[in-house]
Amino acid sequence: MAAVKDLKTAETAAAPARDAADAAALAERHLVQPWPVAGEAGAEARMLIGEGDGIYITGADGKRLIDGPAGMWCVNVGHRRAELAQVMYDQAMALSYNTPWYTMNAPSAELARRIAGHAGGDLSHVFFTTGGSSAVETALRFMQFYNNVRGRPDKKLILSRGGAYHGSTYLSASLNGRPRDRDWMDGADALVVKLSSPDPFRRPQGMGLEAFADMLVEEFRATVERIGADRIGAFVGEPVQASGGVIVPPDTYLTRIREICRANDILYVSDEVVTAFGRLGHVFASGEVFGLDPDMITFAKGVTSGYFPLGGVVVSGRLLETLRRSNHPEAMFAHGLTYTSHPVGCAVALKNLDLLEDGVLAHARAMAPYFQARLKTLEELPLVGEVRGLGLMACVDCVADRDSKNPLQLDKDVGKRIDAHCQDLGLLVRPLINMCVMSPPLTITKDQIDDMVAILREGISRTMDDLRSEGVWRG
Structure with a gap:
């Protein structure tokens, strides 16, 4: 009986997570996330992403979000590119290592x-x-x-x-x-x-x-x-x-x-x-x-x-x-x-370079001025000290006041607050204390840039309302 019990335990341990709740429970029990704080190390579940397509990702709840940071500055040609997946498969079948x-x-x-x-x-x-x-x-x-x-x-x-x-x-x-x-x-x-x-x-x-x-x-x-x-x-x-x-x-x-x-x-x-x-x-x-x-x-x-x-x-x-x-x-x-x-990595990089050279680089250069100009309009909001950037990377820098240009020292989670509101509205941003960084896939279009900026504007506006109601910031 003991052997049967051990086998069932092993099967349970090896079973994949069936849904978001299972994945969260497994993460809290077994997964050490990068950059954890000591009080949560090895006992933390983060937002579960299920799918990606183009400039979008989909959470476990089915909500589709613009991938504002392009993963971690990296998903440059966008999610779900069949060409890259096929090359990965072909190279692994030819020589995996x-x-x-x-x-x-x-x-x-x-x-x-x-x-x-x-x-x-x-x-x-x-x-x-x-x-x-x-x-x-x-x-x-x-x-x-x-x-x-x-x-x-x-x-x-x-x-x-x-x-x-x-x-x-x-x-x-x-x-x-x-x-x-x-x-x-x-x-x-x-x-x-x-x-x-x-x-x-x-x-x-x-x-x-x-x-x-x-x-x-x-x-x-x-x-x-x-x-x-x-x-x-x-x-x-x-x-x-x-x-x-x-x-x-x-x-x-x-x-x-x-x-x-x-x-x-x-x-x-x-x-x-x-x-x-x-x-x-x-x-x-x-x-x-x-x-x-x-x-x-x-x-x-x-x-x-x-x-x-x-x-x-x-x-x-x-x-x-x-x-x-x-x-x-x-x-x-x-x-x-x-x-x-690594042969698979290098084969994927070669195809990725093909995609960049065959139009993605030119598209990124064409979109960059519009991207920077639309984001610059967020400086109309009193919480925003500066919007700066180059190409398809930019930062919204929030300040307590524009005269001193100091970060919002009374609340170091301003970026996270903005991100939370933006996620509700359909956008994932990269929060960095008092800043929000945007570096979307290079395939983004003008209409999608408009959507991204509109959501970010509303997210910042809601954050300003929160800070005022809490007495943290007067604006």
Whole structure:
């Protein structure tokens, strides 16, 4: 009898969740969600998504929502693309996996060629990873290896900035510049130097944009001089600080930072995990949008439109040639991942790139001005301090008052409040404390943009009413 009882228990444990209630119960008993608070860790159920189609997702209750964040900045060509699903199946049936330690597959070689073709300059080689965090980690480990081989073991410090987000692995997370990311987490602090966020909205009062850019560049230059270029290995920067609130830097700032890096032999790593593969209308934004020629570009997210985990680093051929000519041909870059150059992921990325090149990129460029202009109208609402963005990514920044431009400190859940109202109305947004981030699938149309903005306007208006009735905000 005991054996029968054990078998039934095992069958019950293996049974799939039958509905939303079952899934919630199983999650609360067994699933550890990402970024939990201690009081809910391992005992939390979140909104259950059942289906996706185009720019829409459907919750377990059958309610259809516009996918405002495109998953996590990543579902660039939209949900339920049969072409990507078919490629995934076909490649898995042909070759589901090969070890990258001593074999290779054809999709990864072809994808590396095509990505290098879009990267510009001498960015000619690609190392594939499993996502954005591992891509940034790879770039940093390559910098360390590069300087070790060149006999510069002390040239390892990394310059990052306030407001930055670069990942969740130990070294990549150490670069993050958002306070809540590091409040309770350790990091490699001795390796990282933080600079100011290039946030024009919260620049010193009375300072013009050009003077603000000058201030940031001078801070960078002074930091290099104070620490010593012989100790600084890399600068890592997002062209647009995405999770920091879609921070678009002032003109000329990035190219001037690049010149300082070049003059001091500091590797410039452009973190395009969010901005690559169409978010700003191009496969890569570094050169096309910002006029940069970095030493490395990290990417992930949109490379497969979220259909398969994949990321990577595009590396300057000059750096690799330097290694090949070194006096240490035996030195090994002892870094790799089980799923590096995964054949299914690379095959999906190739088809995704086809879709981008065959019209999605052009459509994104055409929609971007309308998207930004319609969202900008939300600045009419007194809770909104600024709407900012570029391409098909934008942020609604809510403030307690417009004079001080301070976030709404009396209620740190303003973004969540707006999101809750928007979900009732048919829109999912990305809440970030006092901000709401929008980065929909690149296939969005003008009519759908109108729907999205109308819902967001009503969600913010309802939130203002809530805050007034609670006495939290006067408006």
